[in-house]
Every structure is written in C-alpha cells, then in structure tokens.
Amino acid sequence: MVVMSPSATPDEREGRSAAPAQQAPSREQVRRWRRYLADERAEGAVYRHLASRREGEEREILLGLADAESRHEQHWRDLLGDQVGRVGKGALRTRLLGWLARTFGGVFVLALAQNAEARSAYADDEDATDAMAADERVHGEVVRALATRGRARMSGTFRAAVFGANDGLVSNLALVLGVGATGVPAGTVLVTGVAGLLAGALSMGAGEYVSVRSQRELLEASIPDADAHDSIPALDVDANELALVYRARGMAPAEAEEHAAGVLAQVHAGEGMPPSAVVHAYEEIGNGWSAALSSFCFFASGAVIPILPYLFGLSGLPAVAVAAAMVGLALLGTGAVVGVLSGAPPLRRALRQLAIGFGAAAVTYVLGLAFGTTMV
Known part of the structure; x- marks a missing residue:
C-alpha cells in the first residue's frame, strides 16, 4: 500500500515528481495504527455503554462522542488498507473502562474517561490529523463537563464516607502504633485503639452535627x-x-x-406579584442527626482496621506489620477514589494518601519508641 504524504505537491500526487513516492508503512507504523484502531473502537464502546444507561441530552452527547471515535477508527482503517488484520481489543485500561461502563456507569467511569482522553498521543503523531488531535482535546472537556454534572448530583454523604474513613484509618493507626511502640502489653494497645475509635467517631459525629446545625441556623437567619x-x-x-x-x-x-x-x-396594574419579588429560595441543608450518625459510622469503619490484628490475638511487631499493611491497602483505596472524584490520576492520589497516612503513623511510632526507651 502506498500512503502519500499530506504535504505532497500536485505533481507528487499524480506520480510525476522526480522524487519517489513515500514507501509502504513500516512494521512499527502498522503496529501503532492497529493499536490506535483498537483503542478507538474500545473507547467508542465505552461511550455507547454509558449512553445506554442514560436518557435525554446526556445520552445524545455520549452517542455523539461514540460517533466521533468511529470517525477516528475509520481514519486508521483507511491508512491500514488491506493490512488491517484482526482488530485487537484495545489497551488494558480501555478494556477495564469498558467493563466498568457496562457494569456500573456513573461519575467514576466518566472521570476515568476524562483522564483517558487527556492521554491522547495524536498531537505528537504525524499520522494523526490535526482535527483528530483537536477532537480528543475537546472530547476531554465534554467528558469533564458530564463528570462535573455527575459530581454535582452525587450525595455529599459519599464524599463524607471517603474522608471520614480516611481520618479513622490515619488517626487510629498513628495512635495504635505510637502506644504499641512504648512496649506496653497488647491488651493495653487494644483498649487504647478502641478508646481512640470511640473518641474519634464521637468527636466526628458531634462536630458534624454542630456544623450542619450552625449552617442551617445561619441560612435560616438569611431567609x-x-x-x-x-x-x-x-x-x-x-x-x-x-x-x-x-x-x-x-x-x-x-x-x-x-x-x-x-x-x-x-x-x-393588578397583575399580581412575581413569586421572587422579595422571597427567594435557599439551598436545603441536610439533617444534623443523620449527618452526625453518618460521620460516626464512616470514621469508625476506618478506625477499626488498625485494631483488627490485636482483636485476633496478635502482638508486637507482627501486629504492627499486619495493621500497617491493612491500613495501607485501605489508604490506597480511599486515595484512588478521591483521585477519581477529582478527575486526577487515581494512582498518584492513592500513593499520596498512602505517604501522608504512613508519614503520620511513622512519626507517632518513633515518638512511642523514644518514650518507651525513656521509661525503661
């Protein structure tokens, strides 16, 4: 197959130039084009799966994105010609995104799709058109706007769950490790951890109740x-x-x-008053008791993890290692969720969350060792 350069002159396109026409694509080009083809096909499927879970305007927007991916897919088919071969399944992350779209849908998939659009290599690939590169950038903004709608619709309770659980994980791990490093018996560490769980959860619940009630009273004073x-x-x-x-x-x-x-x-004139002449609507604030109960449960769900090894009879370094490992996995999970919700790379946010949590725990552990040595 002969692929003419986009910058070829009329004489070259007619085969009348002295210079030879561009040769058939290299194996590396064919592999890259096939990879692009598979990715475009998989990305189009993601948008169609998401569209199947929506109605109205959002459905039309997602189907429009799927049509755009089909145009890009056709570009690579045209370049490949009779070398298309068997179309692959796309990159692993795109296939995973497709599975999430089929299974769950929702703002998480849109946020991941936003990141996927931002990773497009078309801007630096001479075989992709400028229009395709521009499409991918605009697609990222379209998906960002759809994800923003989803984030706005999400209940604040879910966000509170992520951050409340994270607070419980970090604070109680730091407490358990700090006390355990002093050399006290495992039973004492367990009692301390349970006390930390209850104290922190009650504090979170009370703080949330006061916060919601105060906000409600401030708004009521403004109506x-x-x-x-x-x-x-x-x-x-x-x-x-x-x-x-x-x-x-x-x-x-x-x-x-x-x-x-x-x-x-x-x-x-006798036409009556518009309903917003003086009075207008204000944001509805949630119930203080439900917010308090939610915060209590979310904090406790995270704070219970560091004390699980002690509940099952472990002590000393094995208990510390197991607690740190379990909390580390949980921190990676909450960090990834925060990354997805914020539209940032999940892995980076997960590692940041892990570093912050382990950093706080390490400081208290070192202080516990120092106090334990002093007491001895």
Whole structure:
C-alpha cells in the first residue's frame, strides 16, 4: 500500500515528481495504527455503554462522542488498507473502562474517561490529523463537563464516607502504633485503639452535627421575612424602597431601580406579584442527626482496621506489620477514589494518601519508641 504524504505537491500526487513516492508503512507504523484502531473502537464502546444507561441530552452527547471515535477508527482503517488484520481489543485500561461502563456507569467511569482522553498521543503523531488531535482535546472537556454534572448530583454523604474513613484509618493507626511502640502489653494497645475509635467517631459525629446545625441556623437567619412580600402593594411608588432590597442583594443601582419599578408597575396594574419579588429560595441543608450518625459510622469503619490484628490475638511487631499493611491497602483505596472524584490520576492520589497516612503513623511510632526507651 502506498500512503502519500499530506504535504505532497500536485505533481507528487499524480506520480510525476522526480522524487519517489513515500514507501509502504513500516512494521512499527502498522503496529501503532492497529493499536490506535483498537483503542478507538474500545473507547467508542465505552461511550455507547454509558449512553445506554442514560436518557435525554446526556445520552445524545455520549452517542455523539461514540460517533466521533468511529470517525477516528475509520481514519486508521483507511491508512491500514488491506493490512488491517484482526482488530485487537484495545489497551488494558480501555478494556477495564469498558467493563466498568457496562457494569456500573456513573461519575467514576466518566472521570476515568476524562483522564483517558487527556492521554491522547495524536498531537505528537504525524499520522494523526490535526482535527483528530483537536477532537480528543475537546472530547476531554465534554467528558469533564458530564463528570462535573455527575459530581454535582452525587450525595455529599459519599464524599463524607471517603474522608471520614480516611481520618479513622490515619488517626487510629498513628495512635495504635505510637502506644504499641512504648512496649506496653497488647491488651493495653487494644483498649487504647478502641478508646481512640470511640473518641474519634464521637468527636466526628458531634462536630458534624454542630456544623450542619450552625449552617442551617445561619441560612435560616438569611431567609427574607415572608410578611415583607405582603407589604409591596402599599409601597410609595415614587420613593421605591423596594430598590434598596435588590441593591442589598447585589444588584447595581440602576438595575435595582429598574427591576423594582417593574415589580411595582406589575403589582399596581393588578397583575399580581412575581413569586421572587422579595422571597427567594435557599439551598436545603441536610439533617444534623443523620449527618452526625453518618460521620460516626464512616470514621469508625476506618478506625477499626488498625485494631483488627490485636482483636485476633496478635502482638508486637507482627501486629504492627499486619495493621500497617491493612491500613495501607485501605489508604490506597480511599486515595484512588478521591483521585477519581477529582478527575486526577487515581494512582498518584492513592500513593499520596498512602505517604501522608504512613508519614503520620511513622512519626507517632518513633515518638512511642523514644518514650518507651525513656521509661525503661
């Protein structure tokens, strides 16, 4: 197969140049094009799987992305010609993404797809068109916007679960290792760990309750008086005190005067008052007790892991090693989830979470050793 260079002159395209035409693609090119073809096919399948779980506008957007991947797929088919061969299954991460899309869907898959689009190599590949490279960059923004919608719809309870569990993991591991390093009996370490679990979980629950109640009370203090709405018809049209309300809410003076005049004119014309003339909606805040209970459970679910080895009779270095290993796996998991939710590379966030957690635990362990040596 002969592939003409995109920059070829008319004479070269007609075969009349003195220089020979570009030779058939190399084996490396064919391998790369086949890999691109397989990846585009797999990515299109991801978007179609995601679309099957949605309706309306989001479904149409995802199907549009799938169609774009099909165009890219055709580009590589055209270049390969009769060397297409058997189309592969795509990169492992793309196949994993497809399985997640078929099985779960949701914001996690969209966030991973966002990262996948950002890794496109088309911008640096001379065999991909500029339009394809631009498509991939724009696809990343489309997926980012869809993922942002999903993140906004996600319950704050789930985010609290990740961060609450992480707090329990780190704080109780640090406590258990610090106390255990002093050389006290395993029973004492276990009692300390259970006390740390209860103290931390109760503190988290109480803090969450106070936080939610305080936020609720602050917002309730900001909600306009409903009786003020009934006073509008009696306002002096010439003085137009209503404009001051809108200015206090952030409108520019001219805009506030115009808006207030329109409201008063509508009222005095007998058309009634718009529902937002004075009163407007405020964000609904969750229940303080449910938030407190959730925080208690999330913290406890993380804090129980470091004391599990002691519950099963381990002591000394074996207990420390098992506790650290179990907490390490849990920290990697929570870090990866945080990475996915934030649209960042999950592995990097997982390793960062692990480093922070183990760093805190290491400091307390060293201090425990120092205190243990001093007491001896």
